[in-house]
Amino acid sequence: MSVKYVGKGSFKFETAPEIAAWASVGASMESQGPLAKHFDYLSDDAYFGQATWEKAESELHRRVLELALGKAKISAAELGMIFAGDLQNQCTASSFGSRDEGVPYFGLYGACSTFAEALILSAMAVDGGFIERGAAAASSHFCSAERQFRLPLEYGGQRTPTAQWTVTGAGAAIISAASDRSRGISEADGAMIYTPRVTLATPGIIRDAGIKDSANMGAAMAIAAYETLYRHFEDTGRGPNSYDLIVTGDLGAIGFGIVEDFFRKSGTKLTNYNDCGLMIYDLKKQDVHAGGSGAGCGAAVLCGYLLGEMRSGKLNKVLFAGTGALMSAITSGQGESIPGICHAVAIENLPENLRGSK
């Protein structure tokens, strides 16, 4: 048995499974944001044709998986496993959304870090030789999340400045054993098309900064994000500048600032760091307070804009760090603080001419 771990808490995917295809869906707020053109499907109807917000989120999940399968030109029957999750109680958006696929199903709960968790586990399943091909998916819905984690929308409560806007969206990716095209394909016009690959992972350790305000999730998750990124750099010997982009899932303005600040205090100025919660909305023009959040935030930005930029070679080396707040309305109601988690995964284009990069 070959041992794949790097440092204490990171490991490499020896075969570097490819992300063969990906898709993202969103709703009206996402269609007004700066990344609108990178979505595969945007709906004006927050119900996605369903009777309730919860059913809408299942439909969103079903649809994003179908879109990703279509782009991979495969049927669900060709998937060995689906790894999926969402924020609803008992993760029903994903289980009901995958109910008719007929594929072995692993339900996950990593709060808003779920997509990164799914990406790591599906890449492990492929890299370990357990399946040829799997899917990772995650979703969130503003209306189902608000009434689940905070207050019913009908209550009309005023949002605090630290609050974030839960993305109504989902992302899905098809993870496959590396193929001939993994090293890039030259198009008729000479342009290269790359198939990004999953190379390294640093799974998250639960960290609790003692924050109890469920309208300030960014601050609650920031310590986990800092700690995972720090461990990733330590374990792999890669500095922050090894990446074209380091991107957290949904810290928003508050959490993003805290992570930057932690690194600055440890002597590192991050120059290539961003957060999906800051990218998906225009914080100046859209009324989203501290930015986007939700399991669909990182999933949709990665499976839309970011992997698209990797496909064209504008980005070649991305560290995607999904962030999650592991609380519930019950734990908050019982006076508990909010534990955070952050799973980091390195995604790289690995054609011949980029192999030299470490």
Added chain:
Amino acid sequence: MSVKYVGKGSFKFETAPEIAAWASVGASMESQGPLAKHFDYLSDDAYFGQATWEKAESELHRRVLELALGKAKISAAELGMIFAGDLQNQCTASSFGSRDEGVPYFGLYGACSTFAEALILSAMAVDGGFIERGAAAASSHFCSAERQFRLPLEYGGQRTPTAQWTVTGAGAAIISAASDRSRGISEADGAMIYTPRVTLATPGIIRDAGIKDSANMGAAMAIAAYETLYRHFEDTGRGPNSYDLIVTGDLGAIGFGIVEDFFRKSGTKLTNYNDCGLMIYDLKKQDVHAGGSGAGCGAAVLCGYLLGEMRSGKLNKVLFAGTGALMSAITSGQGESIPGICHAVAIENLPENLRGSK
């Protein structure tokens, strides 16, 4: 890359990771049941010294992991990953229970099948060479589950005959790369002690029989259990009689009868089939209606009685099939049926003298 899958939806663990240690905890109903002496810890206090039932379940989770680590003679720092889940909204029993362990954490939601899911994923992580050692854990609590899935206990509703009693309990197992002792150790008195190993898995596909009664979960899950067991036998070429015991997680009397019936109609009489929900309580003497249920049911029976019987060689080949109902109070309230899932995992003693068995 070696391909490990067997048949369409099953795969083998080439290195057959060992279950190095295991532990189970329960409360008063479990202490009155026939398996009481096989628990590592039984509490008369349903609160486990905490202020709320939800905090009690976190404590139960923390304690069972600590007991398993103690029996494996290792500290949490020696774990590469924890795979865990429970039935609470947003799976907070496990995340709060693992909050202080400092170990990479993968939160799972497979409803009552969660322990089987955790066992498969931790064995995949070890077998794939990603970690040397991981933990699988799952819990449930009668009081937190009742108010989450059905009605608040204070309501005092009468339970229907098909209802099951959610186990207040948890199980944890330490999964390690196979070691010298994996083949069995001869004790001073000549008796052999075995270390059971994880050899095959058939992950579950979501199946929905259209049942909507959340007080009849056994019936809702039975079709998934039948289908997974049937696929396991087909994929692996092993018939039911290859096993000393085939055991589902928590189908109870109703679901157990349906699975037996399905097999009988397909021409197979199961002679070595049981269900953890029928084993953990005395259905004649204890007021549990159709039997035990919950993520803690299968986890505690496996990590107490069953693995204990394997350790002494009374059982050598067990097919553990965790069963889960992937609904929530919200989906039931919105008129949805209850999708079921069942993850099967083969656990075997593999000393030299048993190698011949297929």
